[in-house]
Amino acid sequence: MKTNEFLKQLRHDFARQQLSKNDVLNNPFEQFKSWLDEAVEAQVNEPIATTIATVSKYGQPSARIVYIREITENGFVFFTNYLSKKGVDISANPKGCMNLFWPELERQIRIEGIIEKVPHDVSDAYFADRPKASQIGAHASRQSQPIASRKELEERIHELTNKYNDEPVPRPSNWGGYILVPHHFEFWQGRPNRLHDRVAYNKDDDSWKIVRLNP
Numbered sequence: 001m002k003t004n005e006f007l008k009q010l011r012h013d014f015a016r017q018q019l020s021k022n023d024v025l026n027n028p029f030e031q032f033k034s035w036l037d038e039a040v041e042a043q044v045n046e047p048i049a050t051t052i053a054t055v056s057k058y059g060q061p062s063a064r065i066v067y068i069r070e071i072t073e074n075g076f077v078f079f080t081n082y083l084s085k086k087g088v089d090i091s092a093n094p095k096g097c098m099n100l101f102w103p104e105l106e107r108q109i110r111i112e113g114i115i116e117k118v119p120h121d122v123s124d125a126y127f128a129d130r131p132k133a134s135q136i137g138a139h140a141s142r143q144s145q146p147i148a149s150r151k152e153l154e155e156r157i158h159e160l161t162n163k164y165n166d167e168p169v170p171r172p173s174n175w176g177g178y179i180l181v182p183h184h185f186e187f188w189q190g191r192p193n194r195l196h197d198r199v200a201y202n203k204d205d206d207s208w209k210i211v212r213l214n215p
């Protein structure tokens with residue numbers, strides 16, 4: 001089939017479940033965790049992989065996938081290189097948005113907020129727990145910068161592996177965690193005929209206001 005025909009004809013009718021304002025928990029973090037539990041239970045592929053969108057200092061959005069590694073009472077933590085494209089964006093503009101899609105459950109979640117670095121000791125503890133090869137990879141990769149060849153990267157890995165042969169690998173100062181502190185959540189449940197259920201939470205002072213949205 002030609003690509004454009006395929007794109008026009010692909011249809012998926014969502015019909016598994018429903019969502020109403022009465023079904024959701026008052027706290028959106030608890031709601032997220034209950035949906036995540038269901039995603040894990042349903043063996044959703046990569047349930048903790050989220051798109052994270054950032055915006056450059058020129059107003060150009062970009063997005064990529066990261067793993068959510070911790071959920072605190074304040075937000076969603078992920079780890080990366082602070083000098084990567086996303087890191088450079090965040091230092092110029094801390095607004096960010098996560099988006100998760102769990103096709104097996106016909107669910108999507110959007111989380112908008114402000115991104116901050118986590119404290120050093122949180123990054124240190126997470127880094128110390130990673131496998132040694134990942135720790136060395138964090139040192140070797142100048143994430144998002146051009147590199148001449150794969151060989152160059154492999155040589156850097158080789159050198160670092162020798163260097164840290166018998167020693168613990170310290171966390172690079174340009175590698176660590178960010179936390180997205182949300183002020184908006186949206187929980188989306190696919191429904192037949194594109195009449196999807198959407199329930200959003202908006203932070204108002206210190207409390208969460210829940211609204212249903214048009215599909």
Ligand SMILES: Cc1cc2nc3c(=O)[nH]c(=O)nc-3n(C[C@H](O)[C@H](O)[C@H](O)COP(=O)(O)O)c2cc1C
Nearest residue numbers: 049064065066067078079080081084085086087144
């Ligand atoms: C499933 C999956 C999980 C990923 N997890 C991470 C992660 O936790 N941290 C990270 O820095 N990159 C992760 N990546 C790679 C990023 O998508 C991205 O390529 C990288 O962070 C560079 O992004 P940037 O150039 O926009 O900064 C992951 C990619 C995939 C597909």
